[in-house]
Amino acid sequence: MIWTVFTGDIVDSTALSAKRLDDVMACLDRLSDDISAWSQDASAAFGRRGGDGWQLAVNASEYDLRSTLYLQSSLMALDPAVQSRIAVAIGEGTLPDGPDANPNSAHGPAFSASGRLLESLTGNTLLAHAAGGPLDATYRLADHIAQGWTQAQARAVAAMLPPGTGPRRVAADRLGISRQAIDQALHAAGYPALHDALTLLEASE
Secondary structure (H helix, E strand, C coil): EEEEEEEECCCCCCHHCCCHHHHHHHHHHHHHHHHHCCCCCCCEEEEEEEEEEEEEEEEECCCHHHHHHHHHHHHHCCCCCEEEEEEEEEEEEEEECCCCCHHHEEEHHHHHHHHHHHHHCCCCCCCCCCCCHHHHHHHHHHHHHCCCCCHHHHHHHHHHCCCCCCCCHHHHHHHCCHHHHHHHHHHHHHHHHHHHHHHHHHHHC
16 A cells, blocks of 8 residues: 655654653644545554654655645644654555554555655754655755744644635634734745645645
């Protein structure tokens, strides 16, 4: 089966209490359910790896960058804000069946490539794709944009990323802010350019 595999670890996790880190992992687990609902008949499996590591596998690939940005923006919207390194790979893999399926028990090229990429990330790079080339370049540019988000900007971006979200006024109402406030936050976050990039990438799937 073809999987999109996200492997990550929490940046500066030693600054978080054990309870706070547990809360972050629980948030990622909930986000995995959101992402699996974006594609028809898709399923997702989330697992914690060690203290601050995690892995998410989704058997759909059309929303890989959107999912990556959704994970990152949702974490950065937390109080206090959190960031994760996220290494993405798409390819063959085998995951045990059943409701307790855990990526830690998975194997195959996609899982290996995602894990190796995470280990190779250096410097300030937080988001990358194992495919390399133009796709990885897109991830790294998106990473540069995302690292400049404020908490309010990340919250606005996270509200707009799920497919079928609807107009900005709906997201503004959900966040309890004005349409003007969400427009300002999204513009400052570089969301219009990210939206265009996502639309182009997903149209080519």
